[in-house]
Amino acid sequence: MASDEVKLYAVGGSPFVCRVEIALSLKGIKYEIIEEDLKNKSVDLLKYNPVHKQVPVLVHNGKPISESLVILEYIDDVWNMKFPILPLDPYEKALAIFWTKFVDDSCIPAIFKVFGNVGDEQAFAKACEQLQILENELAAKAKKFFGGDNINIVDIAADFIAYWLGMIEEATEIKIVTQDKFPKISEWADNFIKCPVVKELLPPRVLPPRAQLLEYFKKRFGKA
Numbered sequence: 698m699a700s701d702e703v704k705l706y707a708v709g710g711s712p713f714v715c716r717v718e719i720a721l722s723l724k725g726i727k728y729e730i731i732e733e734d735l736k737n738k739s740v741d742l743l744k745y746n747p748v749h750k751q752v753p754v755l756v757h758n759g760k761p762i763s764e765s766l767v768i769l770e771y772i773d774d775v776w777n778m779k780f781p782i783l784p785l786d787p788y789e790k791a792l793a794i795f796w797t798k799f800v801d802d803s804c805i806p807a808i809f810k811v812f813g814n815v816g817d818e819q820a821f822a823k824a825c826e827q828l829q830i831l832e833n834e835l836a837a838k839a840k841k842f843f844g845g846d847n848i849n850i851v852d853i854a855a856d857f858i859a860y861w862l863g864m865i866e867e868a869t870e871i872k873i874v875t876q877d878k879f880p881k882i883s884e885w886a887d888n889f890i891k892c893p894v895v896k897e898l899l900p901p902r903v904l905p906p907r908a909q910l911l912e913y914f915k916k917r918f919g920k921a
Contacts, residue, residue, distance in 0.1 A: 707752050716766075726776055783849065808862060860899055868912075874901040
């Protein structure tokens with residue numbers, strides 16, 4: 698599909714945008730980044746994503762797709778000749794989609810609740826409970842990644858846990874994931890962020906710089 702036009706409406710430093718960039722890069726797809734200001738959203742962004750009015754939005758030959766997990770599935774369906782990020786087996790594919798939704802619907806909200814409700818022991822326990830489920834899944838696979846020997850859609854969906862969570866922990870001085878408590882998640886995160894494609898797309902390789910993101914999280918969670 699040499700004539701394809703691929704644009705990605707994005708903001709720097711977003712783990713959800715980073716998901717899409719990882720998938721595009723793994724597939725070797727050339728794309729144009731359209732930087733958005735979420736305080737002054739462009740006419741195009743509002744046109745392409747009128748429901749949520751958020752990034753990321755992938756525009757492929759003029760056709761928009763929104764929501765990062767939906768975009769990841771679309772990318773794998775369209776550019777299916779190189780580096781599959783979803784299993785080919787229907788059952789394994791269904792399981793992978795289940796885990797991506799678990800990350801988005803259960804893990805990430807539980808983690809954010811800890812930082813939004815400092816000192817709430819129930820919130821902390823709930824986040825640990827959700828992370829323990831991921832810990833157990835990694836232990837059961839006995840592989841480097843959720844995808845086995847190579848990263849797949851579950852690893853990409855969990856990029857927030859691999860990288861951004863550590864920055865929020867540093868900014869707030871609240872530690873959830875430790876080597877002792879979550880050894881498999883810790884090892885997986887280290888392997889994931891060392892993947893060449895992933896490493897190239899994480900701050901400080903892309904804007905905003907890591908220090909700026911740390912300051913943002915300090916202000917967001919009341920530590921500045």
